[in-house]
Amino acid sequence: MDDHTRGMEKLVGVVQELSRTRTLEEIQVIVRRAARELTGADGATFVLRDGDKCFYADEDAIAPLWKGMRFPMSACISGWAMLNARAAIVEDIYADDRIPVDAYRPTFVKSLAMVPIRTIDPIGAIGNYWATRRMPTENEVRLLQVLADSTSIAIENVQAQRARVAIEQQLQQSQKIEAIGRLAGGVAHDFNNILSVIISYAELVRGALPEGDPIRADVDEIWTAGKRASQLTQQLLAFSRKQSLAPRVIDLNETCGGMEKMMRRLLGADVELTLLRGVDLGTILADPGQIEQVLMNLAVNARDAMPSGGKLTIETKNVELDEAYAKTHLDVRAGPHVQLAVTDTGVGMERDVLARIFEPFFTTKEEGKGTGLGLATVFGIVKQSGGHVWVYSEPGHGTTFKIYFPRSESAAAREAARNTAEPARGDETVLVVDDDDQVRAVACAVLRRSGYVVLEASNGGEALLVSEKHGATIDLLLTDVILPRMSGREIAERVVAMRPAIKVLFMSGYSDEATRQHGVLDSRVPFVEKPITPDSLRAKVRAVLDAKR
Ligand SMILES: Nc1ncnc2c1ncn2[C@@H]1O[C@H](COP(=O)(O)OP(=O)(O)OP(=O)(O)O)[C@@H](O)[C@H]1O
Ligand SMILES: [Mg+2]
Numbered sequence: 001m002d003d004h005t006r007g008m009e010k011l012v013g014v015v016q017e018l019s020r021t022r023t024l025e026e027i028q029v030i031v032r033r034a035a036r037e038l039t040g041a042d043g044a045t046f047v048l049r050d051g052d053k054c055f056y057a058d059e060d061a062i063a064p065l066w067k068g069m070r071f072p073m074s075a076c077i078s079g080w081a082m083l084n085a086r087a088a089i090v091e092d093i094y095a096d097d098r099i100p101v102d103a104y105r106p107t108f109v110k111s112l113a114m115v116p117i118r119t120i121d122p123i124g125a126i127g128n129y130w131a132t133r134r135m136p137t138e139n140e141v142r143l144l145q146v147l148a149d150s151t152s153i154a155i156e157n158v159q160a161q162r163a164r165v166a167i168e169q170q171l172q173q174s175q176k177i178e179a180i181g182r183l184a185g186g187v188a189h190d191f192n193n194i195l196s197v198i199i200s201y202a203e204l205v206r207g208a209l210p211e212g213d214p215i216r217a218d219v220d221e222i223w224t225a226g227k228r229a230s231q232l233t234q235q236l237l238a239f240s241r242k243q244s245l246a247p248r249v250i251d252l253n254e255t256c257g258g259m260e261k262m263m264r265r266l267l268g269a270d271v272e273l274t275l276l277r278g279v280d281l282g283t284i285l286a287d288p289g290q291i292e293q294v295l296m297n298l299a300v301n302a303r304d305a306m307p308s309g310g311k312l313t314i315e316t317k318n319v320e321l322d323e324a325y326a327k328t329h330l331d332v333r334a335g336p337h338v339q340l341a342v343t344d345t346g347v348g349m350e351r352d353v354l355a356r357i358f359e360p361f362f363t364t365k366e367e368g369k370g371t372g373l374g375l376a377t378v379f380g381i382v383k384q385s386g387g388h389v390w391v392y393s394e395p396g397h398g399t400t401f402k403i404y405f406p407r408s409e410s411a412a413a414r415e416a417a418r419n420t421a422e423p424a425r426g427d428e429t430v431l432v433v434d435d436d437d438q439v440r441a442v443a444c445a446v447l448r449r450s451g452y453v454v455l456e457a458s459n460g461g462e463a464l465l466v467s468e469k470h471g472a473t474i475d476l477l478l479t480d481v482i483l484p485r486m487s488g489r490e491i492a493e494r495v496v497a498m499r500p501a502i503k504v505l506f507m508s509g510y511s512d513e514a515t516r517q518h519g520v521l522d523s524r525v526p527f528v529e530k531p532i533t534p535d536s537l538r539a540k541v542r543a544v545l546d547a548k549r
Helices: 003-019 024-039 077-084 138-208 215-239 252-267 288-305 323-328 374-384 437-449 460-469 488-498 512-518 534-546
Strands: 043-050 053-059 070-072 088-090 111-117 124-130 248-250 271-276 284-286 310-321 335-344 388-394 398-406 429-433 453-457 476-480 503-508 527-529
Touching (some): 043 077, 077 088, 077 111, 111 138, 284 288, 288 374
Parallel strands (some): 429 476
Antiparallel strands (some): 043 053, 310 335, 335 398, 388 398
């Protein structure tokens, strides 16, 4: 058997071995051993490309060892092989100006052959070293190149396997969060209705009590507690992505800039805040109030993670997420995104904490310090805005949250946020539709006391009947979105068909159905958010009645 045949036979065995590998480490061991055996070399090296550096992943016959070191591509022979995508064959390393000879002087190496792993866009290199000066034969170089080709396939397999595992883990995590979200959202939704009633009646009672009445303070307590509870349900709704959003085209630089003062105050003097604004930053479609909340929650967490001070950096920039990224990240579509990165130099997180941070009510803070809703809210808001969150954290080294929002295509058509003035009264006629008797009763009571003529219905059928029977004008239809049988939207369509001049205002207390049917409520559709409060209701009703068509 000649050298070539012997070599090829050995190679077949190596290729089979490589096809069974599961890790990069295994590949390296097999390849380095094979490289020496195939050519009878005195040493072998395994180099991986790391950006513009050559990473000497493993390397066994040179002293001092270069294992684990990184060199610029331009400064080593493996870099040359990768940059030129072809083998470097060197009979006398001291006579070749591609070799950084000083680095080799302490080693035994006299001759070498370095072949790239993959000839299109090389990802690494395999090298053989000889202690006696000799010209590597054509056959040896060919065997090495075949070995390198098999290595490339093995590495790609390992990477594909890793991507699969990563996606699977993300999927499990996301299903868990999804389940918790459904539960939390369901509870919060019903809770919201109850809170609407508590808060509204507290306000009505308070309004009816004379100034200085001792009961007023008690009622205030009820009102305050109700408000606190409703903030909690808001957070839960945000987490379960059932919050009504008013998305607009926004510039994250503006949002961050607008928050700067507040954040500085919040962070205190010991935390240095740096804002790095991306140039020509793309716009995104999101609810600015919600994005502010995301920033606040992240800033508060960062502050808590830096009890003796540190640095908080907020950075925005345009990024292009490629297919490779999309493949390894759940729910990510390749394309132009805007990245918001929030980095602190705080205590960082252990793996087991990191795995749970987005769960509602997960907190490591002592009782009474944290509710564990901050990041759950961030998660929900970002998801609902079509983005995704990624976290990097090392215990002792700080944490980075990276949030990616898809860039919005439309030009920056920014609506000025219309500030509705003081709650005004009116004498128009309003038809109120809600299947929850208490919520409806509150809404009707508030409107009647504000001077309106109020008609009521508890479902679509009744609403249509009232609309048909009522001889005079009805100026406004105020309807819940989710109703049994006929949805708020359908009621609106049918009432408008009967009374083209009528205006419509929705009350939104989101549930699954609403999200499915309406997604994020179109910002042009007027709605009042639950829990409704007398002030918000009066203001909104007035605004809608006064709005020009
Ligand atoms: N920047 C950070 N550095 C270190 N740990 C963090 C950071 N952000 C969050 N964590 C960890 O994640 C946990 C959950 O955070 P989250 O904001 O959801 O809740 P919380 O801050 O504990 O309470 P809440 O925000 O509701 O007041 C925290 O208790 C903390 O352990
Ligand atoms: Mg928090």
